[in-house]
Amino acid sequence: MSQDTIADGEAIYLALDLSSTTDLTALVAVSAEPTADRALAWFWKPGDLLDDHETRDRAPYRRWAAEGHLEAPPGRAVDYGFVAQHKRSKLGATSPIFDNKVYFTSGDALYAFGLTSTALYRDPSAWYHIFWNGTGVYVNGTLVTGTGTYTAASVTNPRLGFDGTNYFSGYMSDFAFWNGSSASLQGGISDANGVWAARKAAAGYSFLGFGSSGALGTDTSGNGNTWTVNGSPVQTTDTPTNNYATWNPLKWLSSSGFSNGNLTFNGSSSWSDTTATIAPRSGKWYAEVTITSSTGANSLFLGVMAVSLCPFNSAPWQNQATTYAVWYQDGGKIWNNTGPGYSAGGYVQSGLATLTAGKVLGIALDLDGGTVQFYVNNVAQGTAVALPYSSTEWTFWTEQYTGYYGTANFGATAFAYTPPTGFKALCTANLPAVSIKKPSDHFNTVLAAGASIKSSSEALYTYFLEWIKDRANSQNHQLIDTVRGTSAVLQSNTTAAETTYSAPSGTSVGWVWNSGAAAVTNNAGSVTSQVSANPTSGFSIVTWTHTTSGNYTVGHGLGATPKLIVQKSRSTALNWDVYHPSLAAGNRLILNSPAAQGTGYWTGPPSSTTIPHLTTSANNNDLMVAYCFAEIPGYSKFGSYTGNASNDGPFVYCGFRPRFILVKDASVGNYWNIYDTARSVSNPASEHLFPNLSNSELTNNSFDILSNGFKARTTGGDINAADTYIFAAFAEHPFGGSNVAPCPAR
Numbered sequence: 001m002s003q004d005t006i007a008d009g010e011a012i013y014l015a016l017d018l019s020s021t022t023d024l025t026a027l028v029a030v031s032a033e034p035t036a037d038r039a040l041a042w043f044w045k046p047g048d049l050l051d052d053h054e055t056r057d058r059a060p061y062r063r064w065a066a067e068g069h070l071e072a073p074p075g076r077a078v079d080y081g082f083v084a085q086h087k088r089s090k091l092g093a094t095s096p097i098f099d100n101k102v103y104f105t106s107g108d109a110l111y112a113f114g115l116t117s118t119a120l121y122r123d124p125s126a127w128y129h130i131f132w133n134g135t136g137v138y139v140n141g142t143l144v145t146g147t148g149t150y151t152a153a154s155v156t157n158p159r160l161g162f163d164g165t166n167y168f169s170g171y172m173s174d175f176a177f178w179n180g181s182s183a184s185l186q187g188g189i190s191d192a193n194g195v196w197a198a199r200k201a202a203a204g205y206s207f208l209g210f211g212s213s214g215a216l217g218t219d220t221s222g223n224g225n226t227w228t229v230n231g232s233p234v235q236t237t238d239t240p241t242n243n244y245a246t247w248n249p250l251k252w253l254s255s256s257g258f259s260n261g262n263l264t265f266n267g268s269s270s271w272s273d274t275t276a277t278i279a280p281r282s283g284k285w286y287a288e289v290t291i292t293s294s295t296g297a298n299s300l301f302l303g304v305m306a307v308s309l310c311p312f313n314s315a316p317w318q319n320q321a322t323t324y325a326v327w328y329q330d331g332g333k334i335w336n337n338t339g340p341g342y343s344a345g346g347y348v349q350s351g352l353a354t355l356t357a358g359k360v361l362g363i364a365l366d367l368d369g370g371t372v373q374f375y376v377n378n379v380a381q382g383t384a385v386a387l388p389y390s391s392t393e394w395t396f397w398t399e400q401y402t403g404y405y406g407t408a409n410f411g412a413t414a415f416a417y418t419p420p421t422g423f424k425a426l427c428t429a430n431l432p433a434v435s436i437k438k439p440s441d442h443f444n445t446v447l448a449a450g451a452s453i454k455s456s457s458e459a460l461y462t463y464f465l466e467w468i469k470d471r472a473n474s475q476n477h478q479l480i481d482t483v484r485g486t487s488a489v490l491q492s493n494t495t496a497a498e499t500t501y502s503a504p505s506g507t508s509v510g511w512v513w514n515s516g517a518a519a520v521t522n523n524a525g526s527v528t529s530q531v532s533a534n535p536t537s538g539f540s541i542v543t544w545t546h547t548t549s550g551n552y553t554v555g556h557g558l559g560a561t562p563k564l565i566v567q568k569s570r571s572t573a574l575n576w577d578v579y580h581p582s583l584a585a586g587n588r589l590i591l592n593s594p595a596a597q598g599t600g601y602w603t604g605p606p607s608s609t610t611i612p613h614l615t616t617s618a619n620n621n622d623l624m625v626a627y628c629f630a631e632i633p634g635y636s637k638f639g640s641y642t643g644n645a646s647n648d649g650p651f652v653y654c655g656f657r658p659r660f661i662l663v664k665d666a667s668v669g670n671y672w673n674i675y676d677t678a679r680s681v682s683n684p685a686s687e688h689l690f691p692n693l694s695n696s697e698l699t700n701n702s703f704d705i706l707s708n709g710f711k712a713r714t715t716g717g718d719i720n721a722a723d724t725y726i727f728a729a730f731a732e733h734p735f736g737g738s739n740v741a742p743c744p745a746r
Contacts, residue, residue: 011031011032011033012029012030012031012032015027015028015030024043024045024070025043025045026041026042026043027041027042028040028041028042029041043064043069043070045061045065045070081131081132081133081134081177081178082098082131082132082175082176082177082178083129083130083131083132083174083175083176083198084097084098084130084160084172084173084174084175084176085127085128085129085130085172085173085174085198085240086127086128086130086168086170086171086172086173087124087126087127087128087170087171087172087238087240087243087261087745088104088121088122088123088124088128088169088170088745089124089169089170089171089246089249089258089259089261089262090169090170090249090258090259091108091122091124091249092106092107092108093106093166093169094106094163094165094166095166095167095168095169095170096159096161096162096163096166096167096168097130097160097161097168098132098155098158098160099155099158099159099160099162099163100163100164101113101153101155101158102130102132102137103163103166103168104121107120108120108121108122109121109146110130110137110139110144112132112136112137112144112150113132113137113150113151113152113153114148114149114150114151115137115144115145115146115147115148115149115150116146116147116148117144117145117146117682118145118146118147118682119139119144119146119682119683120682120683120684120704121139121683121745122250122683122704122706122711123683123704123706123707123745123746124170124246124248124249124250124262124277124745125243125246125248125250125277125278125706125707125708125735125745126243126706126707126708126735126742126743126744126745126746127171127173127239127240127243127742127744127745128140128744128745129141129188129196129198129240129744131188134152135150135152136150137150140188140196140744140745140746141188141189141190141196142681142682158177160172160175160208160227162230167231170261171236171238171261172210173210173239173240174198174207174208174209174210174240175206175207175208175210176206176207176208176221177206177207177225191741192438193437193438193733193740193741194438194439194440194732194733195733195740195741195742195743195744196744197240197241197741197744198240206219206221206223206225206226206227207219207220207221208220208227210235213235216229216233216235217229234260234261234413235413236261236412236413237411237412237413238261238412238427240742240744241429241741241742242427242428242429242742243427243428243736243742244278244410244411244412244425244426244427244428245276245277245278245287245395245396245410245426245427246261246262246263246276246277246408246410247262247263247264247265247274247275247276247277247398247408248262248274248275248276248277248651249262249274250651250706250711251273251274251275251651257272260407262277263407263408263409263410264292264405264406264407264408265398265400265405265408266292266400266402266403266405271399271400271401272399272400272402273397273398273399274397274398275305275307275395275396275397275398276395276396276397276408276410276426277708278395278410278426278427278428278431278708278735278736279307279308279393279394279395279653279655280367280393280394280395280426280431280432281367281391281392281393281394281432281633281655282367282368282432283367283368283424283430283431283432284364284365284366284367284368284369284420284422284423284424285364285365285367285396285423285424285425285426286362286363286364286365286411286415286419286420286423286424286425286426287362287363287365287396287408287409287410287411287426288360288361288362288363288408288409288415288416288417289302289360289361289363289398289406289407289408289409290358290359290360290406290407290409290416291330291355291356291357291358291359291360291361291406292357292405292406292407293357293403293404293405294330294354294355294356294357294404294406295330295404296330296331296354296355296356297330297331297354298329298330298331299330299400299401299403299404300329300330300355300398300399300400300401300404300405300406301327301328301329301330301335301398301399301400302327302328302330302355302361302363302396302397302398302406303325303326303327303328303335303363303372303374303396303397303398304325304326304327304363304365304372304387304394304395304396304397305323305324305325305394305395305397306323306324306325306387306389306392306393306394307393307394307395307397307653308392308393308637308639308652308653323337324337324387324388324389325337325397326372326385326387326388327397327399328352328355328361328363328374328381329347330354330355330356330404331354332350332351332352332353332354332355332381333347333349333350333352334347334348334349334350334352334374334381334382334385335347335348336348336385336386336388337388348385349381349382349383349385352374352376352381352382353376353377353379353381355376355406359376359377360376360377360378360416360417361374361375361376361406362374362375362376362378362417362419363375363396364419364420364423365394365396366384366423367387367394369384370386370387370390371384371385371386371387372384372385372387373385373420375417377417378416378417393653393655395426395653396408396410396426410425410426410427411424411425411426411427412425412427427736428735428736428737428742429736429738429742430738431735431736431737431738432633432737432738433737433738433739433740434633434634434635434734434737434739434740435536435632435633435634435635436536436537436632436634436635436731436734437734437737437739437740439635439656439659439730439731439732439733439734440659440732441514442513442514442534442536442537442539442635443511443512443513443514443537443539443659443660443730443731444460444512444659445509445510445511445512445659445660445676445677445678445679446460446509446510446511446512446678447507447508447509447510447678447679448507448508448510449506449507449508450470450503450504450505450506450507450508451503453468453503453504453508453509453510454466454468454480454501454503454510456510457510457512458486458512460512460514461512461514461515462482463482463514463515463516463517463518463532463534464481464482464512464513464514464515465479465480465481465512465513465515465539465541465627466479466480466481466510466511466512467479467492467510467511467512468480468504468508468509468510469504469508469509469689470504470505470506470507470508470696471506471507471508471509471679471687471689471696471697472505472506472507472508472696472697473504473505473506473696474694474695474696475502475504475505475506475694476491476493476494476502476694477491477492477493477689477691477694478490478491478501478502479491479492480501481515481532481541481625481627482515482518482519482532482541483515483519483530483532483541483543483625484498484543484570484625486501487500487501488500488570489501489502490568490570490625491592492576492591492592492691492692493592493690493691493692493693493694494592495573495574495575495576495592496573497569497570497571497572497573498570498571498623506696509676509678509679509689511660511674511676513534513537513539513627514534514537514539515532515533515534515539515540515541516532516533516534516535516536516537516539516540517532517533517534518532519531519532519541519543520532520557522542522554522555522556522557523555524553524555524556524557524609524610525552525553525554525555525609525610525611526552526553526554527544527545527547527552527553527554527613528544528555529542529543529544529554529555529556530542530543530544531543531555531556531557532557533556533557533558535557535558535559535560535630536632537632537635537636538558538560538562538629538630538631538632538635538636539558539627539628539629539630540556540557540558540627540628541625541626541627541628542554542555542556542557542611542625542626542627542628543570543623543624543625543626544623544624545621545622545623545624546569546613546617546618546619546620546621546622546623546624547620547621548619548620551603551604551612551613552612552613553604553607553610553611553612553613554610554611554613554626555609555610556606556609556610556611556626556628558608558628558630559608559609560608560630560631561605561606561607561608561630562579562606562611562628562629562630563580563581563629563630563631563638564578564579564580564628564629564638564728565577565578565579565606565611565626565627565628565629566578566579566591566626566627567611567614567617567624567625567626567627568591568624568625568626569617569618569619569622569623569624570622570623570624570625571618571619571621571622571623572618572619572622574617574618574619575590575591575592575593576590576591576592577590577591577601577614577617578590578591578664579602579606579611580638580666580726580728581605581638582638582639582640582666582724582726583597583666583726584597584599585605586599586600586601586602586603587599587600587601587602588601588602588614589664589666589726590692591672591691591692592691592692593692594669594670594671594672594692595669596665596666596667596668596669597666597667600615601614601615601616601617602614603615606628611626611628629728633655634655634656634731634734634735634737635656635730635731635734636728636729636730636731637654637655637656637727637728637729638726638727638728638729639652639726639727640666640724640725640726640727641712641724641725641727642722642723642724642725643665643712643719643720643721643722643723643724643725644712644720644722645715645717645720645721645722646715646720647713647714647715648713649711649712649713649714649719649720650711650712650720651706651709651710651711652709652710652711652727653708653709654708654709654710654729654731654735655708655709655734655735656708656709656729656731656732656733656734656735656743657677657705657706657707657708657731657732657733657735657743657746658675658677658705658709658710658729658730658731658732659676659677659678659730659731659732660674660675660676660729660730661674661675661676661703661705661710661727661728661729662674662691662727662728662729663675663718663719663725663726663727664725664726664727665717665718665719665721665723665724665725666723666724666725666726667721667723667724668717668721668723670717670718670721670723671690671692671693671718672690672691672692673688673689673690673691673701673718673719674688674689674690674691675687675688675703675705677705677732677746679697680705682746683702683703683704683705683706683713683746684702684703684704684713685702685703685704685705686699686700686701686702687699688701700714700716701714701716701718701719701720702714703719704746705746706745706746707733707735707742707743707744707745707746708735708743710729
């Protein structure tokens with residue numbers, strides 16, 4: 001066989017023979033052409049073993065290495081590595097993973113063998129997979145980059161979760177350590193829905209599965225390399241394949257006061273609040289809180305809250321504009337709050353059992369029936385209380401005065417008492433099945449050169465809306481859809497009528513929505529429309545002819561009420577009109593303008609079949625287009641939050657990891673902003689573009705985009721002044737569900 005004639009680009013077959021310390025590692029490439037007889041081969045052996053193995057094998061390894069036939073890296077093994085999965089608890093503190101070689105820093109970066117990551121890892125709601133292969137560290141399959149240089153170092157008697165001073169704070173699963181080349185194979189792979197998941201670690205030098213609560217350090221690889229356990233680690237069923245709820249340190253301004261894997265919350269301010277990391281919209285859920293300290297009077301509240309209506313910012317829930325909560329007060333009262341204010345709604349039951357140290361409060365949240373029932377030491381207290389608001393996410397919640405608190409159990413360890421019939425632990429595997437398992441089937445973000453961004457975007461779906469922007473240059477946004485025709489362009493940053501496409505000159509981004517099917521005639525409204533609809537993802541493209549003869553409606557084809565409508569006259573230079581349910585009734589925002597919401601525009605709310613027209617949206621006989629979006633749990637979210645002008649900004653629960661976020665200050669004149677995880681591959685996500693401006697991309701304001709939502713990490717007014725903001729978010733992955741793998745931490 002010839003070894004020097006395989007051409008660049010030629011199809012080949014690869015064969016890999018791995019070794020550790022006693023044999024050759026070999027890789028052979030053979031031409032895939034049927035009549036070819038061409039191959040290339042490469043060989044490796046640990047450099048420190050060449051002399052011994054020359055004698056043992058009677059082979060001239062030294063000469064072969066000198067002549068370039070054999071690679072002989074230094075050391076006694078081809079490489080070594082480790083892999084472990086981690087769910088963080090305490091943020092903002094040094095948290096060692098593998099001795100003092102790999103750890104989370106006090107600034108939430110990852111230090112690994114001499115390199116400190118640029119990315120920050122501040123997602124405590126899900127699991128990270130961390131893998132060292134001898135040359136680099138990977139988090140969820142992505143090589144970590146940053147400042148410094150990876151320098152492999154020997155580790156004698158390594159320590160897991162301890163560096164001599166600091167202990168790891170959080171959860172750990174499936175730790176494996178190799179002293180051999182098999183380390184290079186221990187990564188992960190995306191499943192059929194695009195969710196990255198770890199491979200099962202192969203048996204290596206040592207493998208800790210933590211399967212026996214009495215022997216957590218036992219090596220189950222068969223090599224007998226058992227580790228010594230120090231301290232009092234607790235075994236739970238919270239794992240990367242079934243992620244359980246904890247209290248959420250991102251839900252309040254300070255992460256201090258959290259301990260025991262974020263199951264104990266003792267707030268650092270006079271009154272502090274937090275909610276659980278999982279907030280379902282339906283189902284029956286049970287949790288327990290074992291009281292540590294309480295006055296038995298008015299120092300500790302435990303209950304449930306409509307989390308999407310109260311994203312805490314700089315003040316407890318009492319000061320939020322809209323709060324819906326039901327809670328048990330330690331003095332033996334049940335309150336039903338319809339906010340704002342502590343007494344809004346008042347207490348509805350009293351004379352019940354007080355909460356003192358050692359007692360267990362059980363909370364049974366029935367989102368199907370719309371009630372919550374409380375138990376003290378397994379005895380029902382009063383009667384079930386009707387939830388004051390429906391059709392949103394609810395979760396467990398606590399508020400306490402400093403020093404009065406308890407430890408929650410959401411089901412990762414055995415409950416003290418058997419839950420009521422039909423009620424479940426709060427974990428991702430128990431969440432309802434999601435209707436969209438793979439969000440990229442319905443929305444995605446594309447990055448490409450300006451010359452190819454249009455064709456790259458249009459390759460995703462047959463029927464679509466694409467939104468294209470040059471990232472590097474000041475050029476107009478361009479919105480194109482398959483109903484109006486793929487040569488017809490509207491510009492979100494101008495009032496201009498329809499024009500033609502102009503290819504961007506720089507690196508560009510395309511945001512693309514799948515509209516499902518060709519346009520058909522829709523007669524659901526008083527004016528006939530043409531509709532390309534994808535009811536599965538809650539998106540439709542609607543066109544019609546405007547009339548000034550009176551109020552009218554237009555059919556949208558979704559079968560569900562839109563929560564975002566963006567519409568524009570195609571014929572006349574007029575504003576873009578935006579409907580969002582978080583605006584005051586009848587109000588609009590203008591996509592091409594930074595202006596605050598204006599009053600008195602929409603003639604009514606949308607319905608499950610039609611959208612209303614605006615009083616000043618167009619001229620008679622203008623051609624119109626509207627992009628309509630209904631909310632789909634696990635895929636899209638349309639809501640609002642109140643900013644706090646802090647780098648530790650409000651956390652917004654979505655129920656998925658966002659791929660795309662559109663944000664606008666509804667209170668005052670700040671710019672629209674778009675963020676996505678294609679341009680911002682790690683946190684903080686700072687790359688953003690302005691829909692109302694032609695400007696190139698900036699990086700001056702940031703969010704953390706997380707496994708279950710997002711959190712503002714800036715004082716910038718565009719996304720986090722002390723104002724009310726509306727947002728639209730579309731998913732990269734659902735947070736969880738009975739038919740999908742849990743979303744990894746980001």
